[in-house]
Ligand SMILES: Nc1ncnc2c1ncn2[C@@H]1O[C@H](COP(=O)(O)OP(=O)(O)OP(=O)(O)O)[C@@H](O)[C@H]1O
């Protein structure tokens with residue numbers, strides 16, 4: 001299961017929630033919790049090194065939105081973006097690792113993704129000045145000693161803190 005540290009409200013960067021999981025199943029449970037509150041216009045920026053678990057988290061979140069535990073969710077490493085449509089929500093999964101200039105994101109359906117659904121973004125630093133300021137930021141850290149353990153740090157506008165608080169992650 002996961003342990004949870006609450007909250008450090010009022011800090012400058014609004015780093016409001018830290019959750020540690022023991023394994024990938026814990027990551028999937030956390031992703032499913034976030035899936036419950038995700039709506040049209042939401043953007044989640046996933047930060048973390050290669051292999052941190054950004055795609056694993058997105059895959060679990062998308063499967064929860066689709067309500068299909070075995071749904072095929074490949075990393076959009078080469079397509080850069082992939083759209084998933086559920087009855088109640090469309091989710092676009094971006095991996096911007098190989099994107100050159102920030103403006104290229106508009107060719108990937110960036111505006112439609114946010115206007116018509118929710119966007120999950122791996123390697124959001126590639127957006128530079130186009131990085132949405134109202135996004136939920138999720139930083140994933142590896143554990144030096146436990147291969148499958150991860151720490152998830154949520155930050156962003158305090159509006160997000162309230163929304164996550166309501167579902168008691
Ligand atoms: N608790 C965990 N949460 C997520 N992934 C885990 C966990 N434990 C082990 N893993 C493994 O770590 C790897 C994470 O890979 P993943 O592709 O999700 O990383 P990524 O952050 O998307 O990397 P990249 O920057 O290359 O896109 C997978 O092989 C996954 O099985």
Ligand SMILES: [Mg+2]
Nearest residue numbers: 054055075122
């Ligand atoms: Mg990835």
